[in-house]
Amino acid sequence: MLTLMKQEYYKTFKQNRLYIWLGLSVIFPLAIMGIFKSQRGAGSITDLGHATFYVYLVGIIITALSVSQEFGFGTIRPLLSRRFSRGMIFTSKLLLNFSIYIALFIGAFIGTMIGQLIFAPNFDFSKRVSYAGNAWQTMGITVMGTLLQMIFVAALVLLITNLVKSSGAAIGLGVVMIVGTPILSTISMLLINMAPILKWNPFNIFIGMASYGQASPSVIKSMVHMSQGTVIIAYLVYIFIMYVIAYLIFKKRSV
C-alpha cells in the first residue's frame, strides 16, 4: 500500500497543474479580498476568502481525472496488471485525492491569512460571528462542511468516471452538485411532497449537509424534515454506499 501511495504521489508531483492549482488556492482568497472591499469581513474570511468554492471545484476535477486519465493514457493496464489488488489501488487513489483536498484547503487558508493581514488587519477572530461561535470556530465548521460535501460529490464523480471512463460527464455532475443546489432543493421538495419517505433521497441529505454551519439546527430541521444528527448519519451512509458501488464497478471492470 505504501508503495502504491509513493507511486501515486510521484506521478502527481510531476504534474505542473498540481502546482498551478495549489498556487491559485493561495491567490484566490487574496484576489477576492484585494479586489472587493466588501469581501474583507467575517463572511468572507471564515469562508477562506470564498476559496471553498474554488477548492470544491478543483477537488472534483482532480477526483475525476485521477481515474479517467489512467484509462485515457492506457496506464490503467500496468496499474492493474501487478501484484496489487484493485481494492488497494482504489484506496490509494482515494487517499491521494483526499490529501490534495487538504493541501488545497491549507493553500486557501494561507491565502486568507495573508489577505487578512494585508486587507483586514483589524479583524478580530475571537469575536462571535455566527451561531457556531467565533471566526475560528465558524471557519472550522465551514471547512469541515465543505470537505464532507466534497467527499460526497467525489464519491458520485468516481462512480460516474468508473462507469463511463470519461472525466467530462463526472465533472459536469460535480459542478451541478455545487452550483445547482437551488435546483436540487426544488427536486427534493417535490419528491418529499410526493411521499414523506422520500425525505431520505440523496439530494435532501446533501442539502441538509450543505446547510451545516450556514443555518441553525432548527432551520435545517424544518428544511429537510430531520434532525442535524440524522442528516450526518444518513450522509455518512450515503457516502459509504456510493464508495462501495464505485469500488465494485472499478473492481469488475475489464480493461
Place this chain on the structure above:
Amino acid sequence: MALLEVKSIDKSFGKKKAMTNVSFNVETGHIVGLIGPNGAGKSTTMRAITGLMSYSNGTIVFDGKPITFSNHQALDKVGNLIEYPSIYPNLTALEHLTLYAMDTKDSADFKELMHKTQIDGDNFGKRKAKNFSLGMKQRLGIAIALIRNPKLVILDEPMNGLDPQSVHDLRELIRDLANQGVAFLISSHLLDELQKLVDDVVIINHGKIIETATMTEFFSHDKVRWVMDTSDNEATVQLAKANKWTVTVDDGHVQISGADNLQHVITAMNHADIQIKSLNTVTGNLEKSLLDMLANDDKGE
C-alpha cells in the same frame, strides 16, 4: 512444470465466445509466438494472463501460482506491453522507469536497460513522453515491461512503429534475455520477424487454439519446394508423378516437393533430357503455413 500454464480458458462477451478451451504452455527461456488473424483472441488471451480481464473456466498458473482476475500476486515477475505503450505524457523516460521500479527491490539496471532499449540517446531520458514519436513510445513501453527483471514478458505487437534497425536490435535483446532464462509470449503480425525469433508457436483462430508446436515441428508440415522453369513442363510433371513427388504447375512454373533432395530431381531430369531454365528453392514460410492453416480451419468450421 512449465513457467506459464494456460489450461482450458473460456471467455465470452455476451453471446460471443472470445476464447474457447484455450490451452498452451510457455517454458522458461522460450520465446513463444501467439499468432492469429485480427480478432482471433490474441489480446484477449494476453489480457486474461495479466489479470486485466476475467475468464469463466480453466486456470492460469504462473511459476506455480494461480492468476485470476481478482488474485494476481504472481504477476510480480511478469512484464507486459499490451496493445500500445502505457505512457504518462508528463513524465520522462527515466521517470517512467523510476515509477515502475518502485514496487520491486529487484529492478533492472536503469542505465543498461535504457541503453539496450535505445532510450538513452539524444536527451531521450530527459524529454517528456508527450513529445515522443510512436517508435520512441514503443521502445519505452518495452523498457517498462523489462524494468522489474521479469521471468515472463508478454509483448503484444512489440515491433509496432519501430524502424528496421530497432526491430533488429529488439530481436537481439529478446534473444539475449531468453538465453538468460526469461520467457516471452509475443504476438505480432510481422510474421517474417516472428519467424526469426520464436522457438514455439501457438496458433489461435476464432478464439480456439488450432496448433501448438515448436518451429521445427510447425515447418515439418511445410516441406522444401523447388520452383522451376523447364524446356518441357508437361514432361517434368510426368517425370515427377512417376517418381511419386508432389507436383503442381502454377503460372507457368513447375513446383516440386517430396523428393529426398534436389540432386535427385536434377539427375532424373537430366536422364529425361529436360533442361532447367531457372530454379528457386522455397523453404518453410510462417506466413504461408499460417494462411494455409487458417484456411483449412475456416473450411472445417
